[in-house]
Amino acid sequence: MILLIQTLILGIALGGVYALMGSGLSLIFGVMRIVNLAHPSLIMIGAYVAYWPFRLSNIEPMFMLPVAAIILACIGAILYRFVFEREARSAKYSEMTVLLTFALAMVVEGMLGTAFTNTQRITSPNYATEAFFLADIFIPKGQLYASIISIIIISALALFLKYSRLGYAIRATTENREAAELLGVNVNRVGLISFAIGLALAGAAGALVSFIFSFFPSKHWEWIVILMSLVVLGGMGSILGTVIGAFLLSAVAALVGTYFGATWSTLTFFIALFVVLLVRPQGLFGEKPELA
C-alpha cells in the first residue's frame, strides 16, 4: 500500500511540471491551430535563462521564472508576427505549421548548440535533491514546488481567460475564428497575444524544468512525444484537458514503471497517444472533429 501511495505521489508531482510544459502548447493550438513542435525547444530557452544566472551568481532558478516568461513572450510575439501570421488564413494552415515548427525546432536547437554547446546542464538548488519525509513516504521538494507553481500559473491563466475582456476574445477565437472576427474581434492581435502567452508558459516551464531534468539543446526531441501525448489525451486546445492529461498520464507511467518495469513507463505515453487517436481523437475535453 505504501508503495502504491508513494508511486502515485511521485507521478502526480511530475505531472504538475508536465502540465505547465504542455499548457502553452495546448493554448497555441486552441487559438491558432498551430501544432507547435518547437514548443519543447523553446522550453529549453527558458531553462537556459534560469541556468546561467544560477551558474554564474547562484541566483535562485525560480526567481528567473518571470524573466524567462517575458523573454519567451517577446520571442513569441516576434515569431508570430514574422513567421506564423502570414499564412494564418490558409486552409492548410495547421498542416503547414507542423513543417514550419519542425524547422523552427531545428533552428532553435542549432542556435542553442552554437551558443551554449551540447553539454548537459542542470541547476542545483538545495531543494532539488531534498524531500519531505512522512514516515515511509516522501515527497520530493523540487517537484512539489514546481507543481505548486505550475498550478498557480495555470489557474491564473484560466481566470484570465474566463473573466478578462481579452480572455473572452481568446476563447471566442478558439471556438470559432470566423465568427469572432465577424463580431469585431481582431483575431490577428488575439493570435499574437495568445502565441506570446503560450511561449511565456514555455519560458516559465523551462525555469522549473532547469532543476528537475538535465537538459541540452537536442533534449527537446525526447519531450515532444510526452507533451503531445498528454495534450492529445486532454484534447488539443483544452488547457483543463492538458492539466488532467498530464496528471493522469504521469501517474499511470509511474505506476507502470513501479509494477511492470521502468522500460515500460516511457512506453505509456506512446500507447496513450495511439489509443486516444484511435478511440477518441478529440481527447477527453476536446471538440469532436467535424467531418468534411
Place this chain on the structure above:
Amino acid sequence: MKKQFFGIVAALTVLLATPTMAEIKIGASLPLTGGFSIAGSKHEQGYQLCVDLINEKGGIMGEKVNLIMSDNRSDPATAINQYERFINVDQVDAVFGTFSSRLSFPVANILEKNGFVHPLPAGGALRIYTQGHQKVFYFQPSAAEYVGATLQGILEDLVPADDKPATAAVVAADDFFANAVEAGLLGMEVMDPADGSVVEDLAPGFLVDAGVEIVYSEKWPEEGFNDWLTLANSIKRSGAELIVGLTASAEEAVQITRALKTVQADPKMVYFSQGTQSEYLEGTGESSNSVLVHTSWHPAVPFQGLLAGESFSNQDFVKAFESAYGQAPDEDSAIPFAVCQGIEQAIIGAGSTGNDAMSDWLKARTLDDPVRTILGRFAWDERGLPKDKPFLMSQWNDGELQFVYPTDEFEGVQSMTYPKQGF
C-alpha cells in the same frame, strides 16, 4: 558576353591547372546532435586537436591531414550513409570511428565491406568483434562485457573482507554498451544478432564471482526516461549495499545520483559506467563523493605516446587541450585523440595510406612493440580487442576525480574511500 565566357573558361583552366597540395583525407562521422551529442562533440574536439597538432608539425610523411567530419545526429542510418559518402564521394584515405556501440555496430559492416581499417574510439560491445571482421581495432580497454572484472578486482582487493557489500542492485540503460556491461556483471549469454548463436557464455558473472547477491535489477529505456525518483525509490527499497548504475551517458549518471540523494539511499558502494565528465560533478556536487566510475583515461596517468614521430605524453595532451579549448579534457576527448595517434602511426608504419598495409601493421603490434598513445600501449588480439589492457577505476572525492585502481601499475594512485557516507 563572348568576352565573359572566355574569361570564365580561362579562370577555370588556371584553377584546374594549379597543382593541388598533397593531403591525406580522413573521414569521421560523429553524433554532434541528438542523444549522443555531448560525447560526440567531445570526440570532435579530440580528433580535431590531434589533426591540428599533426599538421602543425608538418603532417604525416610530409602530407597535411584533411579531416572531414559530419554530424550523424546520433542516427545509425545516417552514420552508415556518411561513411559510404566518405569512401565513395570524398574518397578518403582512412576513417576514424564514431561514438557508441549503437552506431559503431552497423558502421563496422560498411567499413569491412570496403576494406577500410576501422579504429573504434567507443564501441565496447563484444558483438562488434565477433562478426569475423578483419580490420577492426578497439582503442579502449577490453570489451564492455569485461568491465566488471575491474569492479570484481576492487571488491576483492580494496574492500575489507568483513565489510564487503553482500547485495547489489544493478540498473542499466537499455543501451548497446550498458547491456554489454550488464551481461558481464550478471553472467548472461552474449548472442550473435545475425543467427542467434551464443557468442560467449559469461555465467556466473563477475558479481556472483565476487560473492555479491543480486537483489534488484531493472532497465530504463534509452531515450525519454524521466521517472528517476521511482527507479531510485525501488533501488532504496531493495536494501542493496552496492548500487551498480550502468549509465550510457553522464546525463543519466547525474539524474540517478540526484534521485538517489532525494530518496536518501544509503549504500556502502556506488559504481557507474559513465560519470567521469565534469558535467557529472557540476550536476551532483557533494553527492558525487565516493562514487566509482570506470574509465579508459585519467589525466594523472603517466602514459607516453607518440605524435608526429615524437614523444607525446598524456600530460602534453592535457596541456594542448587546455590551450586549444580553454577547459580540461575528459576521456571522451582523450580516446578519439588516441585513435588519431594510432592511425597516424599505422600510416607511418605501413609507409602508405593503403588500408591493407595499415591493417597488417596494426595487427603486427605486440605488447613489446605496440601502438603508443595517451591511453597507453595497444596491441590487439585476432578479434580486434586490446590485449592485456584493464580498465582504470576512478572515484570522485571532494570534487576531484581520483584514480584508485589498479594500485600497482602507475604512480599517483590514491586510496579508495569506503564505505560511501550517503549522498
